Amino acid sequence: MNKLLIVVDMQKDFVTGVLGTKEAQAIVPAMIDYIQNFDGKIIFTRDTHDENYLNTQEGQKLPVVHCIKGTDGWEIISELQPFIKDNDVYDKPTFGSLALADALRNNVYSEIQLCGVCTGICVISNAMLAKAAQPDTPVKVLSKLCACVTPESHNTALEAMKTCQIDII
Numbered sequence: 001m002n003k004l005l006i007v008v009d010m011q012k013d014f015v016t017g018v019l020g021t022k023e024a025q026a027i028v029p030a031m032i033d034y035i036q037n038f039d040g041k042i043i044f045t046r047d048t049h050d051e052n053y054l055n056t057q058e059g060q061k062l063p064v065v066h067c068i069k070g071t072d073g074w075e076i077i078s079e080l081q082p083f084i085k086d087n088d089v090y091d092k093p094t095f096g097s098l099a100l101a102d103a104l105r106n107n108v109y110s111e112i113q114l115c116g117v118c119t120g121i122c123v124i125s126n127a128m129l130a131k132a133a134q135p136d137t138p139v140k141v142l143s144k145l146c147a148c149v150t151p152e153s154h155n156t157a158l159e160a161m162k163t164c165q166i167d168i169i
Contacts, residue, residue, distance in 0.1 A: 008116030
């Protein structure tokens, strides 16, 4: 079986930094355990902004400077660093990674799983791109290994993904 796990935006700014939440912090131990036992390829996405972030459309709507390339908050959390291999990190300037979607079109997987933060923004965006890139591949979101701004927004995103034939496990 050729499975893929996409770990979405598990960066310091989203876990313990300026946009961190207790929900994001709470999923880290279980995520480490899951990754250690995952039998397949693992890739990471990394929210990546420039110094002019506040001048972007996203920065106007979310005026919290975060994940500025090269800063400490931009880095994947230290607990997950040992699992990063070679070029398995996709920097993305927005919620979903088009580079990741392109890579998925060129590599067929038997199953695609996603976990990470924020369920209602970046996880849902990348799950939808994965489903579009490989419409006949089961795409699964690991609900207990995802977190959002609030538990309610987390559940709303999970329900939206179910509607789009993404499995919530």
